Amino acid sequence: MAKAKKETTKVQNYSKYIRWMWILFLGGILSVVSLFLLASWGAFGEMPDHTVLENPKTNLATEIISSDGKTLGKFYFNDNRTPVSYDELPQQLVDALIATEDARFHEHSGIDARGTIRAIIKPGSGGASTVSQQLAKQLFHGEGSKNIIERVLQKIKEWIIAIRLERQYTKEEIIAQYFNIYDFGNNADGIRSASRIYFNKEPKELDLKESAMLVGMFKNSSLYNPRPSRNPVGVKNRRNVVLAQMYKYDYITEKVKDSLQKTELDLNYSPESHREGIATYFRGYLDGFMKQWIKNNPKPDGTKWNLYNDGLKIYTTIDSRMQTYAEDAVQQHMPRLQAEFFHQNTPDRNPTAPFLDLEPEEEKALMRRGMRQSERWRHMKYDLKKSNKEIEASFQKPIKMTVFKWEDGKPSEVDTIMKPMDSMRYYKSFLRTGMMSMDPQTGHVKAWVGGMNYRHFQYDMVKQGRRQVGSTFKPFVYATAIDQLHFSPCDELPDTPFCIEAGKFGNPEAWCPRNSGDDYGGKRTLKDALANSVNTITAQLIDKVGPQTVVDLVEKLGVESDIPAVPSIALGTTDISVYDMVGAYSTFANQGVYTKPVMVLNIEDKNGTVLYQFKPETRDVLNAETAYVTVKLMEGVTQSGSGARLRGKGRDSYRADFREIITGYPYEFTNPIAGKTGTTQNQSDGWFMGMVPNLVTGVWVGAEDRAAHFKTITYGQGAAMALPIWGLYMKSCYADETLGVSKADFTPPVELSIIVDCSKVPDDHTNSNSPEEDTLDELEF
Incomplete structure (x- = not known):
């Protein structure tokens, strides 16, 4: 009896233990479930809802895109991030990530149970955090706390968000988001910036070892920084670990692994900042353009666009x-x-x-x-x-x-x-220098160089700077004479000293310009006079048409400078920007139609919605005949005048310290080129304006202060200072046949009543408008 009672008591004790075990077990499960429920309800901090998960807040840089689809630069404060889609990622990059960070990525739904259990049983073995969990951490709660309780709560929130992300997005979208969100250091936010900055490539162009290096940086981009001054050895070792993981999971062969592990990183470090890279001066202009556009174009909800965070895309005309x-x-x-x-x-x-x-x-x-x-x-x-x-x-x-x-x-x-x-x-x-190149028919600006180095010389000499234009102003005077008086390039005027008396055109005193070198004699055709920049002839022309008529034309050609209606403007005494000069000259190449230069084609938001689309601004300024005759006049400049060195074979020889010998240039252009050089009185400003049928380019060279200049005209003339830049640029453009830069003749108008081919002028041809008095002038070469 006592024995039976004892056994009954023992069974009751076991039952008590079992009961407590079940209570503890079920209580533990209930506690865990409750913990997860409370976390999901936001009891331990705000949790992202469906809407936030669908549109996670990430700062996106505004991207500047060229006409040929290349990224010229970006506007950003802290996050230089431009997202890419999964389709833009190379397969080896995705394979490297899965092999290294989450081998069972395609098998789990946000949490890798096997990896988590292994990490609990054997701390330090890895595998606890999936790509989805890491994305949740990056998107919604950042770095973990040092407090163990807070770390546990953060991990729970991370698991919940990871599961929600898996429900919200496809596996491919999660991969893409993870690559887009990560900070690779050195302003390389996201995979697109990283591939461009470290290898100067788009992500799709990354090869296997480059992909492995970037995936290796997920471990800790601050520690594994590949720059030579930081930790290239550590990065190489980490890259090799990634390659080993890819071999382990059968993504690559052992032979490929071994061969790539022996190679160097082979960085092509190309930092992306506001003061570095391509088209820096144009981007400086664009910054001001966009701020003005943002000021006048709010979002649909009335708030302002953020140029640095809203991920706008600016499609430009720059090639x-x-x-x-x-x-x-x-x-x-x-x-x-x-x-x-x-x-x-x-x-x-x-x-x-x-x-x-x-x-x-x-x-x-x-x-x-x-x-x-x-x-x-x-x-x-x-x-x-x-x-x-x-x-x-x-x-x-x-x-x-x-x-x-x-x-x-x-x-x-x-x-x-x-x-x-x-x-x-x-x-x-x-x-300093300023240079702009533009398609005269469309107004699309193709190239914009506002100086030599944006980091040290930030003042833009394309649009901000205005300098005396010298003889490049003379075609405006000639065009006015052709338009008003029907002059021909073959008409002759006497090349003799000439004065415009005091009082005429409001002149307080007589204006008696001189020719360069005081060289006079005989008669000159207008074509020869412009080709050789003869000041006396230009003075006679402005005397005939009047300064105000020239000013009116120049204003219609888009020049915004304040130009006084005085005779001396004929020689280029006024200050004009390269931007305005190129726009004005383009009218001649576009059969007399002025097309306002355009730099921005479209602006889109991050979703591709068009926010702005440019509208061409054009106006008829000259008839087609006047424009064509002016072009034919300027062709003489490159045939026998100050721009003739563009035709010569020359010698490409330089002094030992890069000082150029001005004896000729190896350009050897044979196609029709219209142009004009310009040199101001003390050689402080050198210009060259050059045109072919579908491209007009202007170049200015000079110092910040006009008191700094060459002593003589040998180096101080536009043909030596500015023309070589035009020649080198056009040589490259012609060598690149994909650009389609024209070598054809300028298109004549349907009806041409003015003689332009002087070899066909009758012997008895005279200019009924020839003045009886003489002329003189000088300010530039």
């Missing part, structure tokens, strides 16, 4: 190939010209270098003006509230700085210690 050729042309010519300028302006040759013809007081005033216009002055005056005396003293104290220099014909930087005042003088000794 990345032509932009590259333009920048290359500038960087081929400018260091050679600069070297010659430095050679002529050593302290022994020019004690006031880089300035010429300045008295000491004038030089001091120029430097003082430059000091007060500098960013340093603005910062100290308005941000630091320093007195004028303190600021002026700071310009005389040596400090550490990085300055620009040409080195072996390439832009470079050097760290040095220099007084800010000395650095100002140093930068004033550099020649």
